[in-house]
Amino acid sequence: MEKKNLDWEHIGFNYHKTDYRYVAEYKDGVWGEGKLTGEADIVLNECANILQYSQQVFEGLKAYTTADGHIVTFRPDQNAKRMAGSARFMEMPAPSEEMFLEAVDQVVRANAAWVPPYGTGATLYLRPYLFGTNPVIGVKPASEFQFRLFCTPVGPYFRGGAKPLTLCVSDYDRAAPHGTGHVKASLNYAMSLHAYVEAHARGYDENLFLDAASRTMVEETGGANFVFVTKDGELVIPQSDSILPSITRRSLVEVARDYLGLTVTERPVSLAELPYFAEAGLCGTAAVISPVGKVVDHGREICFPSGMEKMGPVLQQVYDLLTGMQMGTVEAPAGWIRTIL
Numbered sequence: 072m073e074k075k076n077l078d079w080e081h082i083g084f085n086y087h088k089t090d091y092r093y094v095a096e097y098k099d100g101v102w103g104e105g106k107l108t109g110e111a112d113i114v115l116n117e118c119a120n121i122l123q124y125s126q127q128v129f130e131g132l133k134a135y136t137t138a139d140g141h142i143v144t145f146r147p148d149q150n151a152k153r154m155a156g157s158a159r160f161m162e163m164p165a166p167s168e169e170m171f172l173e174a175v176d177q178v179v180r181a182n183a184a185w186v187p188p189y190g191t192g193a194t195l196y197l198r199p200y201l202f203g204t205n206p207v208i209g210v211k212p213a214s215e216f217q218f219r220l221f222c223t224p225v226g227p228y229f230r231g232g233a234k235p236l237t238l239c240v241s242d243y244d245r246a247a248p249h250g251t252g253h254v255k256a257s258l259n260y261a262m263s264l265h266a267y268v269e270a271h272a273r274g275y276d277e278n279l280f281l282d283a284a285s286r287t288m289v290e291e292t293g294g295a296n297f298v299f300v301t302k303d304g305e306l307v308i309p310q311s312d313s314i315l316p317s318i319t320r321r322s323l324v325e326v327a328r329d330y331l332g333l334t335v336t337e338r339p340v341s342l343a344e345l346p347y348f349a350e351a352g353l354c355g356t357a358a359v360i361s362p363v364g365k366v367v368d369h370g371r372e373i374c375f376p377s378g379m380e381k382m383g384p385v386l387q388q389v390y391d392l393l394t395g396m397q398m399g400t401v402e403a404p405a406g407w408i409r410t411i412l
């Protein structure tokens with residue numbers, strides 16, 4: 072199979088229209104059979120629930136070309152489970168895990184020419200999503216839905232690549248206590264757009280969102296969880312009911328504990344204690360593990376000792392193991408890697 076003629080090293084984190092996507096429709100209480108289509112545009116009624124009341128949940132995962140030339144995905148069953156949880160909270164019927172995995176497999180196989188080659192730093196990003204399609208004018212859930220999955224080749228999420236990021240403490244909140252912060256609903260991302268534009272206009276890479284109730288605890292950014300390293304080399308993971316349970320974060324916790332023998336603590340983390348950490352990073356499918364060099368809190372600079380040139384040594388070890396598993400150079404725990412081709 073001949074690969075598409077793209078400049079893989081420089082594609083950035085952008086949408087490319089690939090050849091096939093998966094679509095399945097839910098109607099009269101049942102899911103119809105899913106199929107691949109070449110049509111990327113969607114026609115909807117003007118009053119479709121997604122357009123008026125934002126009933127939508129989504130996922131993000133990647134397909135990787137391994138060192139020995141296979142195409143694999145990383146823990147897609149976890150994405151299927153999280154989508155089911157998000158859908159439940161948003162009053163939507165979720166595709167079964169079997170249907171979700173079938174959609175992943177079919178889309179990756181059909182777009183194999185778009186999977187970036189090993190060693191380019193690029194991967195195939197997969198975006199499963201589920202939304203309400205029938206007209207709803209009173210505020211209530213839809214009764215008809217589409218589950219879709221498209222893919223696009225992507226490079227690093229942050230423009231500087233592996234350069235440490237500078238974040239600002241946001242004056243806006245991303246998620247309310249007892250709200251939707253723990254589910255992957257597009258409405259959470261809509262909430263973050265104004266904060267994102269303001270932060271970028273002021274020269275920051277991302278926002279650090281605080282908990283909305285006390286505005287003292289570290290939550291997450293618009294698209295990734297935090298991970299911190301203490302001066303004693305322990306990993307600290309912020310815990311909160313209003314952040315997304317990142318699959319990357321849950322995986323790196325296991326890697327740090329079981330492969331590196333590190334102590335990992337998951338607990339609420341206050342903004343006040345950031346100056347005492349040695350390293351900080353963002354973790355997620357898109358972010359992978361991206362180092363944070365500096366957090367600016369209304370003019371007060373918190374600079375991590377790992378500096379602004381490269382990732383700190385502990386996070387680097389975790390990064391090497393995790394990406395090694397995804398690229399097939401490090402053996403992963405049983406069940407983490409799904410070989411597609």
Ligand code: PLP
Pocket residue numbers: 131291292293294295296315316317318319320354355356357
């Ligand atoms: N937090 C938010 C808000 C996200 O959008 C994402 C991305 O999916 C994550 C965290 C990281 O989650 P995961 O590692 O499952 O991709």
Ligand code: COI
Pocket residue numbers: 130131132293294295355356357358
């Ligand atoms: C992901 O990492 O998959 C996300 O959904 C984050 C998004 C900001 C691209």
